[in-house]
Amino acid sequence: MAMAVALDDPGKRIKKPKNLSPRIQWLRDYYFQGASRAWNNEFTAWGTGMPWDVQFDEMTFYIVPETYAFLQTFRSSMQQAARTVKLDPAFWTWSLPERKAWFIREVMVNYVPCEILPGDLIAGGRFNVQTSMCWTKKEARQRDRLIYGRKGARASMKWFHDHGYGNSGATSGHLIPGYERVLNLGWKGIYEDLKRRYEFLSPKEKKGSKGAQLRAMMTAATMPRDLAYRYAGLCERLAGEEQDPARKQELVQMAENLRHVPWEPARTFWEAVQALWLTHMLVMSDENYPGPGVSFGRIDQYLLPYWEHSIAQGMDREFGKEILKCFWIHANTVYDAMVRIGNMGITSGYGQLITLSGMGRGGRDMTNDLTYAMLEVIDELSPILEPKPNIRLHKGSPDELLDKVVDMISTSQGSPFLLNFDERSMAGMMRQAKKAHVEHLINEDNVHDYAPVGCLENTMVGNDRSGTVDNNLNLLKAVELALNDGKDFFDFVDPITGKREKVRQAGPRTGDVESLKTWDDFWNAYARQTQYIIEQCVELYEKSESIRARFCPTPYLSCLVKGCAEKGMDITQGGAELNFTTLEAVTFATTVDSLLAIKHLVYDTKQCRLQELVKALKSNWQGFEKLQALAAYKTPKYGRDDDKADAMARAVMDLWCEKTWKHKTRSTGRQFRPGMLSWNYWVGDGFILPASPDGRPKGRFLSNAICPVSGADINGPTANMNSVGKALGGKAENGPGDWDGYLNCLPNGASHTISLNPSLLRDPEHKEKFKAFLKGSLEQGGTSLQINMIDAPMLRDAQKRPEEYQSLLVRITGYNAYFTAIGRELQNEVIARISHESI
Amino acid sequence: MKTDVQRPEKLQGLILRIQRMSTEDGPGIRSTVFFKGCPLRCVWCHNPESIPDRPQMHWVGSRCIGCMSCIEACPEKALSAAGSGIDIDRLSCTDCLCCAEVCPSTAMEIYGRYYSPEELVNELVKDRVYFEQSGGGVTLSGGEPARQPDFARKVLESLKEKGIHTALDTCGQCPWERLEMLLPFTDLLLYDLKLMDEQLHRDYTGLSGSQIQRNLARVRDYREEHHNSLEIWVRTPVIPGHTDSVENIRAIGAFIHDAMAGAVSKWELCAFNNLCIHKYDGLGIDWKCRDYGLVTESDMERLVQAASESAGRDVIVHASGATMGKESGGHPPAPEKSCPPSGCETPP
Numbered sequence A: 001m002a003m004a005v006a007l008d009d010p011g012k013r014i015k016k017p018k019n020l021s022p023r024i025q026w027l028r029d030y031y032f033q034g035a036s037r038a039w040n041n042e043f044t045a046w047g048t049g050m051p052w053d054v055q056f057d058e059m060t061f062y063i064v065p066e067t068y069a070f071l072q073t074f075r076s077s078m079q080q081a082a083r084t085v086k087l088d089p090a091f092w093t094w095s096l097p098e099r100k101a102w103f104i105r106e107v108m109v110n111y112v113p114c115e116i117l118p119g120d121l122i123a124g125g126r127f128n129v130q131t132s133m134c135w136t137k138k139e140a141r142q143r144d145r146l147i148y149g150r151k152g153a154r155a156s157m158k159w160f161h162d163h164g165y166g167n168s169g170a171t172s173g174h175l176i177p178g179y180e181r182v183l184n185l186g187w188k189g190i191y192e193d194l195k196r197r198y199e200f201l202s203p204k205e206k207k208g209s210k211g212a213q214l215r216a217m218m219t220a221a222t223m224p225r226d227l228a229y230r231y232a233g234l235c236e237r238l239a240g241e242e243q244d245p246a247r248k249q250e251l252v253q254m255a256e257n258l259r260h261v262p263w264e265p266a267r268t269f270w271e272a273v274q275a276l277w278l279t280h281m282l283v284m285s286d287e288n289y290p291g292p293g294v295s296f297g298r299i300d301q302y303l304l305p306y307w308e309h310s311i312a313q314g315m316d317r318e319f320g321k322e323i324l325k326c327f328w329i330h331a332n333t334v335y336d337a338m339v340r341i342g343n344m345g346i347t348s349g350y351g352q353l354i355t356l357s358g359m360g361r362g363g364r365d366m367t368n369d370l371t372y373a374m375l376e377v378i379d380e381l382s383p384i385l386e387p388k389p390n391i392r393l394h395k396g397s398p399d400e401l402l403d404k405v406v407d408m409i410s411t412s413q414g415s416p417f418l419l420n421f422d423e424r425s426m427a428g429m430m431r432q433a434k435k436a437h438v439e440h441l442i443n444e445d446n447v448h449d450y451a452p453v454g455c456l457e458n459t460m461v462g463n464d465r466s467g468t469v470d471n472n473l474n475l476l477k478a479v480e481l482a483l484n485d486g487k488d489f490f491d492f493v494d495p496i497t498g499k500r501e502k503v504r505q506a507g508p509r510t511g512d513v514e515s516l517k518t519w520d521d522f523w524n525a526y527a528r529q530t531q532y533i534i535e536q537c538v539e540l541y542e543k544s545e546s547i548r549a550r551f552c553p554t555p556y557l558s559c560l561v562k563g564c565a566e567k568g569m570d571i572t573q574g575g576a577e578l579n580f581t582t583l584e585a586v587t588f589a590t591t592v593d594s595l596l597a598i599k600h601l602v603y604d605t606k607q608c609r610l611q612e613l614v615k616a617l618k619s620n621w622q623g624f625e626k627l628q629a630l631a632a633y634k635t636p637k638y639g640r641d642d643d644k645a646d647a648m649a650r651a652v653m654d655l656w657c658e659k660t661w662k663h664k665t666r667s668t669g670r671q672f673r674p675g676m677l678s679w680n681y682w683v684g685d686g687f688i689l690p691a692s693p694d695g696r697p698k699g700r701f702l703s704n705a706i707c708p709v710s711g712a713d714i715n716g717p718t719a720n721m722n723s724v725g726k727a728l729g730g731k732a733e734n735g736p737g738d739w740d741g742y743l744n745c746l747p748n749g750a751s752h753t754i755s756l757n758p759s760l761l762r763d764p765e766h767k768e769k770f771k772a773f774l775k776g777s778l779e780q781g782g783t784s785l786q787i788n789m790i791d792a793p794m795l796r797d798a799q800k801r802p803e804e805y806q807s808l809l810v811r812i813t814g815y816n817a818y819f820t821a822i823g824r825e826l827q828n829e830v831i832a833r834i835s836h837e838s839i
Numbered sequence B: 001m002k003t004d005v006q007r008p009e010k011l012q013g014l015i016l017r018i019q020r021m022s023t024e025d026g027p028g029i030r031s032t033v034f035f036k037g038c039p040l041r042c043v044w045c046h047n048p049e050s051i052p053d054r055p056q057m058h059w060v061g062s063r064c065i066g067c068m069s070c071i072e073a074c075p076e077k078a079l080s081a082a083g084s085g086i087d088i089d090r091l092s093c094t095d096c097l098c099c100a101e102v103c104p105s106t107a108m109e110i111y112g113r114y115y116s117p118e119e120l121v122n123e124l125v126k127d128r129v130y131f132e133q134s135g136g137g138v139t140l141s142g143g144e145p146a147r148q149p150d151f152a153r154k155v156l157e158s159l160k161e162k163g164i165h166t167a168l169d170t171c172g173q174c175p176w177e178r179l180e181m182l183l184p185f186t187d188l189l190l191y192d193l194k195l196m197d198e199q200l201h202r203d204y205t206g207l208s209g210s211q212i213q214r215n216l217a218r219v220r221d222y223r224e225e226h227h228n229s230l231e232i233w234v235r236t237p238v239i240p241g242h243t244d245s246v247e248n249i250r251a252i253g254a255f256i257h258d259a260m261a262g263a264v265s266k267w268e269l270c271a272f273n274n275l276c277i278h279k280y281d282g283l284g285i286d287w288k289c290r291d292y293g294l295v296t297e298s299d300m301e302r303l304v305q306a307a308s309e310s311a312g313r314d315v316i317v318h319a320s321g322a323t324m325g326k327e328s329g330g331h332p333p334a335p336e337k338s339c340p341p342s343g344c345e346t347p348p
Helices: A022-032 A065-081 A096-111 A137-148 A153-162 A179-200 A203-207 A209-221 A223-241 A245-260 A269-286 A304-312 A317-338 A369-381 A399-411 A422-435 A476-483 A519-551 A555-559 A588-604 A610-618 A625-633 A643-660 A681-687 A716-728 A764-780 A792-800 A824-834 B069-073 B098-102 B117-134 B149-161 B176-185 B198-205 B210-225 B246-258 B277-283 B297-311
Strands: A044-047 A129-131 A166-168 A353-356 A388-393 A418-421 A451-453 A457-459 A471-474 A578-586 A671-675 A753-755 A784-788 A809-812 A815-818 B013-022 B030-035 B056-059 B079-082 B085-088 B108-111 B113-115 B137-141 B165-170 B188-192 B231-238 B264-271 B316-320
Touching: A022 A317, A044 A065, A044 A096, A065 A153, A065 A681, A096 A129, A096 A209, A096 A223, A096 A269, A096 A555, A137 A153, A137 A519, A153 A166, A153 A519, A166 A519, A166 A681, A179 A209, A179 A223, A179 A269, A203 A209, A209 A223, A209 A555, A223 A245, A223 A269, A245 A269, A269 A304, A269 A317, A269 A555, A304 A317, A304 A369, A317 A369, A353 A369, A353 A451, A369 A388, A369 A399, A388 A399, A388 A422, A388 A451, A399 A764, A418 A422, A418 A764, A422 A457, A422 A671, A422 A716, A422 A764, A471 A476, A471 A519, A471 A681, A476 A519, A476 A588, A476 A610, A519 A578, A519 A588, A519 A643, A578 A681, A588 A610, A588 A625, A588 A643, A610 A625, A643 A671, A643 A716, A716 A753, A716 A764, A716 B013, A716 B117, A764 B117, A792 A824, B013 B117, B013 B149, B030 B117, B056 B085, B056 B277, B069 B079, B069 B098, B098 B108, B113 B117, B117 B137, B117 B149, B137 B149, B149 B165, B149 B176, B165 B176, B176 B210, B188 B210, B210 B231, B231 B246, B231 B297, B246 B264, B246 B297, B264 B297, B297 B316
Parallel strands: A044 A129, A353 A388, A388 A418, A471 A578, A578 A671, A753 A784, B030 B137, B137 B165, B165 B188, B188 B231, B231 B264, B264 B316
Antiparallel strands: A166 A471, A418 A784, A451 A457, A809 A815, B013 B030, B013 B113, B056 B108, B079 B085
């Protein structure tokens, strides 16, 4: 197939931005100055001044193991840095959500500085804040007890992670707020709706939690108005000082826009983008969480009426793009949160996802001029990370769109976006509706309105919180437990304190290896342990979920999610119409290949006994190199389009999905649903989980999301694609399937990354072939696809000379990262991945 | 109950490998089946492992874990531990494949395995959706598919029954009857013309080129008899010092123009590269072309021009494969394009 090629100047391959006006060029260059900028959007902390005050909510970082060691530091440093806000005299007499709503509004409107950068067409700069949790002393004490107790949330999540199960925590973001409603009604409309609902309450309800929640939401609903007015005043002042008449006019217009939106409905495209940005950035302020997964949904659909109207009124198309480019730059300032500390873990790739194109009612294609304008904006600004574009493809996607997509892939270092496959994705959403009995909310008439959040997680829009990164479970843990009668292989030794925790009977006793005489015996043990690890995850999640529901309301966000006003309930308490939390399975392929190896080596060909295999694993294969090689090279693997191996993948999938659907949170009634995101855990947890029966030693990475084990997919991209499709359910043999003949057991979707050699796109003929590959993938593959179009020499060169590759983007599991900013191990992994040819 | 009646040997084909999502062996996305066994001995061959008509073993150093199982298993004592890995005494080795059997890491790897037609077709139909979306299909290549005519015919026939586009990539060195067996189930014929000079053909491929040319001319007649439904592409490997003279290209062009008279629709000039060195090393063969550089871009342009002029306007000529930039001049070559060459010499 493709081959390695010596490159005379690999640096030439990195995409360069193009067609930028001096305004945008300046803003982009300024942004990339990073920490040396005079202006930035780094966290500012704000407090009540009380000694028990807390800003930093550690629970939202329970899914980021890199931060565990710093949780206490973050809490204390934010506390120390917090400037005191002068409280309303009645502050402490209010309910918690009312205090929260008032406090965040006070900070954003009256404390956080407002600036407009030179030439910027959009207002709304600083939004990264850490604000007081507004707890009374008693609340703070109660909450701390639940977090820090011996069996508290922190100790429990740490135990879970230390022992290789994965991680879990009630996390912010990861939803698509109802932005379209803000554009249509204005915040005034939302405020009036809340007020009507409040007035409709009985006196008793008004005194209770419903009344408190609605009052808090009413307060929150005025925050965007008041902040917009403040920016309007600033624009007016700047316009007065401005010498350049063209810029002066822009500032005057901006002030006018801000006097109108987001309080009133938007009238023009410029107003709509302004309203969207302010509304969006305040979600991140409200949650004290910059970015992750607060996504925009189908932006080329709900902004289209404004775009068409303004174009008809004479707006220059290029000026419309200029407005969008300013919006793009703003979205990137999320990364300023820790600009001086440096990005780490989740902060090296946020995920304000936008969704372009896709299917509409009756299978109609929804691509429009704004879709193309946005693709042009991405193309011209790239490489740039945010907002992360997702393009929805389906059988009826027009050739013009596919051509543009292929062109962009060929000129970037891969796709500058996620590709979502509508038919398979919608099949998953329909399956979810049936499983959770919410057919009235997700059905044939509206399922096409779905959109992904964060990395690639499919949800509905404006009424859905699905906790898409809240639970990350290593399926492989069940293999370890099944091989050791429900116990870990080893004592746990804390790497910092050296404290040893003896192996104990954690999981159910499913039989020692002697008693697992047949493959069925082993499978049953594995199934029982799978059930156990899922139950453990559900129990762990309950801790942070119930604490958040009690102590961490987000009334502003609740205004933007349907169901909260109707129920008078905060989104953190389960207010959204669609309440799911997603269990994201990690290590899928490693688990499947491990089971395949056990079946093949121990039960089918009897090349070794189970006892011997366990001994080899406990020795990390030391002294068992031949057995390791057999496991690695001479056993069937998932990802090769081998029907027998893929049937094992399917069995593993069906099992854990079925067990997952059985659970709901007790405190908030959220239904667990299955997905496969696996973000970056497959890297770090490879150092926690012991050697696995597929030949992997401890310390080697695990498999990523639904991808085959790195390097196992020796039959090329189409075989890889077919295996993924089969693992998700394939197509219905007889009958209608979940959607249009497609089956999909993962409503959340599954991350699927393939790396292809750039030679595949070298000329028009090959671009056509690649387009056909995408169309084939729509039918055969998973819910989404990301493409790395890079080659090993280029990446090795980037390792040697990182300074010359600052803007080299790679994409792994749905998050984009600058290659030089990721760790060496991950760099090596990316290099291993690009080589479909190198096995 | 026992019976003495021997069931007839099942029809089987010896296949080197299947390459899925090939974009270089005909139109669209294709699955290319490399047959094992070839009548020619081209000095520049890119697939030396495709030449012998039997399975062969070779050693892949990067996979070897040094367990020495192969040495213990070898009944001929042909293997020994050498400084750089496993040394194979090719004179003693009988290709019994015992070593590959025991090797845990597939470092001792077998080139070639037997497939029944059904088994092979089952593999090939797995990419049907991609074929349909791209106008692609299956290409039988090699080695030489016409060397296993019954098997190849059966495979092509089943593919046609399933409505899959078929291409046959042949060197043309076989009795006409064999080609005639395969053509009814072939949509596209990829035909290699390497050298027109009879002596050079003998020198560089081991055999005369006359049958190859004769067969191609008969294909033209066959095509006419069958309403011109067969598409024909000619492919010429451009090998420095062997096939890359303007005279040779013009002679091939003249043949295409005169003898084929409009039957050929496309002519591909495939530039040489030496990336298959590792295969020769693995097989313990000293390769004459190991240090050959890439064809220069300007030479390639000249050859394409000569080809276009000589073959006539109806033939689309195009170049493939990596070439050396005009300015680069010397060594090491810096290819500007990373294209695998076409023809029977697609390195994995």
